[in-house]
Amino acid sequence: MVGASDTLVAAVFASALTSTAAGTLAYLRTRERRDHAGTAFVAITYGAALWAALFGLQLLAGPTDLGLLLLRAKWVAATPIVTTSLLFGLYYTGRGDWVTPRRAALLSVEPALAGALIVLDRGGLFFAGVAQRSVFGVETYVAVPGVGFVLHVAYGFLVGSAFVMLLAEAASRSSGPYRKQAATLALASTFPLVTEVVYILDPPWIPPADTTPVVFGGASLLLLFAMYRFDLFDVAPVAHETVFAGLEDAIVVVDESGRVLETNPAAREAFDLDGDGVGLPADRVLPDSPASAALLDGEDAEVVVDDDADAYSRGGEPTYFEATCEPLGREGVRLLVFRDVTERTRVERRYRAYVEHADDIIAVADADGVLEYISPAVEGVLGYDPELLEGGVFTDYIHPDDRRGVAEPFAESLGRPGESVRVSFRVEHADGGWRTLDGVGVNRFHDPQIGGYLMTLRDETRRERYEQRLRVLTRVLRHDLRNELNVVLGYADVIAARGDDESVEYAERIQRSAGRLASLGNRVRGVDRTLRSADHGGRPVDAVAVADEVAARARGCSRRRR
16 A cells, blocks of 8 residues: 555655656757757756655655765755746846856855855754654654755745746736746746745644655646647747847747747737737738748748738838748747838839830840840840840840950950940841940949849940931032032133133132032041041040140141241
8 A cells, every 4th residue: 555655755756757857848949049048947957856856865765874965965956946047037038138157156156155064064054953754654854944044045035036026027028828938937936935935934734844846846747838838948038028029020920730829019010910919820910912821831932911902092002021931949830020121122123113114225144145134125126025035145146247346345344343344236136137236234243133244235226327327428418519519610610711800700719619618528528537436435525625735736747847
């Protein structure tokens, strides 16, 4: 028949196993990330497990020298638990910045001093004595509290109370699973504090033994429940108010069943939620779109809110989010982050519209001339579908006589980021004809947004044809003018040879005017050649400097003739 003593020993070792299980599960959940709260929790539960195991061994050893040694070892193992609990509370509630190396060292002074007093056992400072007592039918040694022990318990009560208050505050300012996590932790932490105080008070109706190690087993059961039910150490309210709630990005935490665990204020505003949405299916909280479904499947996506006709009719505009999905803790729990990129998207779309509706061709080519992008204007200018041109070599469409003149300057600028190259060449049209393109290519390989040659090309075919026709017309006019003036000069010679003095004077005037007209045609030809060959790119010219240079040349020529 199992007696009370056997039940006590079994309960103590069961408590050790439960605390070990809670610590091990916390370790498995936090080992892959830098989680100081998880490390402190593991230290607490493993310390409680050691405390309980040593207590159980003491009960088995009975009132012997080994039992006395185990009594002291049990209390040494218990001394750092309260201080470690405070560290856990600070890290868990987002106050980890307070824990500096100096403060951590100060917090370790009391447990170290208490442990030293227990081991040295000088003057009965920690234990006033040791008495043999019966605890639920088990004969064992029980420590009689001394001044040091009472002060240690008082310190533990104060620190433990601060720890419980930290958790209670976290529970009050959190929501959803965070509130339940913190409330469960606060409740579990209250029981050991109560049993330790009861042990000091030593009421007559309580067995004369510290049952705190057994109570830790019950607290560990609550913690295990919190890990499985409230995702403790999967989603923790670390700086919930100052970090999570204060983020500008919209945050939604979803569990493995697709239900919302938490939303921050930015998400509630972005998705126009009446409450926090906790407990609702994620597809009822997120915008109704294929992108949201893809996001829940673990894919990054662009999510658009209010992209419908009703929004535009109300004078509103859609909001664009760059959404990412990250696993959080155990399998199935996901962190959805929505970053508002509305302004960036509007700017990108505005410039894309400028490019796509411009008459000039905008193209990007790599160092080998392969087209990475070409704007829709190419269809109107050259008759090609831009999607068919992308991926092809642009020089294949350039006239064979012009390819070298285009390739060489681009190749020379390859090692000079930002350099511009002016080009003019003929390109084959889809109908088999040739079009003349004129423009600028800029080396933008250093720009991660472009990564190639950025070319702006304009169709100059009509202008070139007009200039060709104008040159032909000019030559015809000069030719006809010269022929007609030759006729005029011939008749003027006849008049001068046969007429009187007055007729000769008129004939000479006709000859001088005709000569000036003939020389004017030649000057027009020279001016045309000069204007076509002297292209200064539209840059301002200092007329005074040019006049001074011409005058200097004229003076030099005059001196040489002398």
